Amino acid sequence: MDSEGEIYGPWQPPSAPRDAARGSGRREPAELKGPQVACSECALFALCLPVGVGEADLALLERVIKRRRLLRRGEVVFRQGERFHSVYAVKSGSLKTYVPVDGAGAQVTGFHLPGELLALDAVGAGCYQYTASALETASLCEVPFDRLEELGMLVPNVQRQMLRVMSGQIRQDLLMQVLHCKKTAEARLAAFLLDLSARFARRGFAAAEFGLSMSRGDIGNYLGLAKETVIRMLRRFEDRGLVSMARKRLRIRDLYGLERLAGMRAGELRLFETARPGATAASAARSPRRRT
Amino acid sequence: MDSEGEIYGPWQPPSAPRDAARGSGRREPAELKGPQVACSECALFALCLPVGVGEADLALLERVIKRRRLLRRGEVVFRQGERFHSVYAVKSGSLKTYVPVDGAGAQVTGFHLPGELLALDAVGAGCYQYTASALETASLCEVPFDRLEELGMLVPNVQRQMLRVMSGQIRQDLLMQVLHCKKTAEARLAAFLLDLSARFARRGFAAAEFGLSMSRGDIGNYLGLAKETVIRMLRRFEDRGLVSMARKRLRIRDLYGLERLAGMRAGELRLFETARPGATAASAARSPRRRT
DNA sequence: CGCACGATTTGATGCGCATCAAGAACGCCT
DNA sequence: AGGCGTTCTTGATGCGCATCAAATCGTGCG
Numbered sequence: 001m002d003s004e005g006e007i008y009g010p011w012q013p014p015s016a017p018r019d020a021a022r023g024s025g026r027r028e029p030a031e032l033k034g035p036q037v038a039c040s041e042c043a044l045f046a047l048c049l050p051v052g053v054g055e056a057d058l059a060l061l062e063r064v065i066k067r068r069r070l071l072r073r074g075e076v077v078f079r080q081g082e083r084f085h086s087v088y089a090v091k092s093g094s095l096k097t098y099v100p101v102d103g104a105g106a107q108v109t110g111f112h113l114p115g116e117l118l119a120l121d122a123v124g125a126g127c128y129q130y131t132a133s134a135l136e137t138a139s140l141c142e143v144p145f146d147r148l149e150e151l152g153m154l155v156p157n158v159q160r161q162m163l164r165v166m167s168g169q170i171r172q173d174l175l176m177q178v179l180h181c182k183k184t185a186e187a188r189l190a191a192f193l194l195d196l197s198a199r200f201a202r203r204g205f206a207a208a209e210f211g212l213s214m215s216r217g218d219i220g221n222y223l224g225l226a227k228e229t230v231i232r233m234l235r236r237f238e239d240r241g242l243v244s245m246a247r248k249r250l251r252i253r254d255l256y257g258l259e260r261l262a263g264m265r266a267g268e269l270r271l272f273e274t275a276r277p278g279a280t281a282a283s284a285a286r287s288p289r290r291r292t
Numbered sequence: 293m294d295s296e297g298e299i300y301g302p303w304q305p306p307s308a309p310r311d312a313a314r315g316s317g318r319r320e321p322a323e324l325k326g327p328q329v330a331c332s333e334c335a336l337f338a339l340c341l342p343v344g345v346g347e348a349d350l351a352l353l354e355r356v357i358k359r360r361r362l363l364r365r366g367e368v369v370f371r372q373g374e375r376f377h378s379v380y381a382v383k384s385g386s387l388k389t390y391v392p393v394d395g396a397g398a399q400v401t402g403f404h405l406p407g408e409l410l411a412l413d414a415v416g417a418g419c420y421q422y423t424a425s426a427l428e429t430a431s432l433c434e435v436p437f438d439r440l441e442e443l444g445m446l447v448p449n450v451q452r453q454m455l456r457v458m459s460g461q462i463r464q465d466l467l468m469q470v471l472h473c474k475k476t477a478e479a480r481l482a483a484f485l486l487d488l489s490a491r492f493a494r495r496g497f498a499a500a501e502f503g504l505s506m507s508r509g510d511i512g513n514y515l516g517l518a519k520e521t522v523i524r525m526l527r528r529f530e531d532r533g534l535v536s537m538a539r540k541r542l543r544i545r546d547l548y549g550l551e552r553l554a555g556m557r558a559g560e561l562r563l564f565e566t567a568r569p570g571a572t573a574a575s576a577a578r579s580p581r582r583r584t
Numbered sequence: 585c586g587c588a589c590g591a592t593t594t595g596a597t598g599c600g601c602a603t604c605a606a607g608a609a610c611g612c613c614t
Numbered sequence: 615a616g617g618c619g620t621t622c623t624t625g626a627t628g629c630g631c632a633t634c635a636a637a638t639c640g641t642g643c644g
Contacts, residue, residue: 107469224472
């Protein structure tokens with residue numbers, strides 16, 4: 001399916017993190033530690049899934065991939081404002097995306113796990129809307145958008161699938177808005193963990209145990225909380241037996257308890273590219289104290 | 293440009309607000325008071341703009357419009373979860389969209405002014421993602437999506453334009469996230485007013501004076517604030533001479549002052565369908581006290 | 585191996601804004 | 615006009631969470 005783990009670093013913007021030294025010794029790439037998705041599990045593949053799951057489609061897909069890129073922690077894939085040319089699929093590792101914000105630091109806008117698509121929303125803008133950087137060693141598939149468009153000519157449904165993916169993004173943003181406006185710190189963090197869990201599960205990884213590759217600060221930034229609050233809430237969860245944590249490793253012990261805290265079921269977050277005609281949302285009422 | 297103000301109410305879901313009585317007397321429709329956009333100013337028209345602005349295109353556009361719908365305050369256009377069939381363009385009046393939320397009320401997800409498009413993001417989901425209802429007497433153009441798709445076949449760029457509009461929505465959601473995570477109540481409200489102003493201006497209405505058709509409660513809900521806070525902030529703005537208010541009418545007196553409060557320039561909100569290759573965002577530093 | 589710097593924790597303190605509780609000012613209907 | 619429900623306003627109070635400060639841990643490095 002893949003082979004040849006080409007180590008590209010050709011277009012390397014001035015961001016090299018301190019640990020980007022080439023021959024650092026420890027653990028060479030090629031065999032990547034973390035979870036890694038097969039092409040058939042990747043969001044990119046879903047772009048042409050509707051036409052059938054045959055070998056031919058896989059071949060079509062392979063043809064649009066320009067190259068793979070291997071990133072180390074902190075390396076930047078693209079920056080906000082750069083001219084848009086490619087979308088990316090995460091093959092292994094994880095990334096965060098963020099936008100610089102006025103005077104104070106940045107706003108983390110999302111985390112991206114193996115099998116997920118990156119930057120499709122830049123299509124309509126002509127330039128990337130945010131900066132993407134690796135949270136850990138990661139590999140990506142780059143897909144030049146013009147090739148994807150060509151593919152769209154051959155396979156009419158690809159266009160529709162792109163709309164679908166973007167629509168899924170908007171749906172996700174809606175949920176984030178609810179989270180920010182109506183939920184306490186506790187509920188936000190619970191929802192965040194459930195979201196991660198569901199996304200791992202979706203690609204075939206363990207839903208109950210996974211690594212948090214981002215820092216507490218990043219989580220807090222993303223959720224609109226101070227990092228101290230994130231820490232305190234995590235501790236609270238652990239004290240209540242909802243999760244157990246060792247360093248950056250998290251294990252969910254009481255899924256239902258978390259769902260109760262979050263005020264929503266796990267599946268309700270990130271409904272990505274799944275049309276459910278009749279579903280009208282939650283029922284579970286629970287919310288400590290937050291607005292009317 | 294239009295004529296025949298057909299008063300349709302055929303598909304009227306069980307929501308009739310208390311003031312929906314038919315022959316209530318006062319002020320018949322047909323002549324609408326508020327701002328009203330010409331077809332050439334409408335977001336729908338922008339869908340095929342790139343092919344040229346000729347008469348032929350206008351004719352094409354007219355062909356896809358199924359009918360106009362006239363709504364009274366509180367009437368619902370579509371509900372979350374209903375099967376998606378049409379997108380809508382606001383011709384006059386204004387709407388709000390919202391999603392029901394677990395135990396407590398709803399989350400207002402947006403307001404929609406004349407010339408703006410509604411529900412395009414439902415394309416990828418197959419069902420509407422939120423409920424839309426009129427804030428005041430309003431008229432809409434309904435466009436069945438299958439007809440829009442047909443148009444897409446005739447005019448290839450329509451597809452691209454749809455991506456563009458959705459991408460603009462995602463960009464807007466990103467800004468909302470920053471607003472919620474990093475800004476104080478004061479900054480949020482200032483940004484909200486600037487956003488409204490820019491949107492009115494964009495369609496050719498007065499940027500400095502307009503009506504707030506939504507209630508303070510709706511504004512607060514949308515921004516993640518209590519309605520009391522909205523009121524207090526508005527008063528504060530007025531006391532400082534930034535705006536002046538009479539009932540639901542608002543006049544912006546000091547645009548620059550508001551921008552300083554919001555911590556961003558007016559144009560930075562809602563950059564809708566405008567690609568700006570090199571723009572990297574703000575510079576104005578200002579934020580009273582909010583996160584790191 | 586021990587140094588240094590960043591990430592993680594924990595506690596103390598205070599501010600921003602939600603919440604509660606009335607009252608005032610509409611808009612709407614009879 | 616007069617009544618009434620809804621929205622808007624204003625003040626008092628308290629809680630949630632940001633902020634500040636400082637210790638500890640982890641990790642890459644010389």
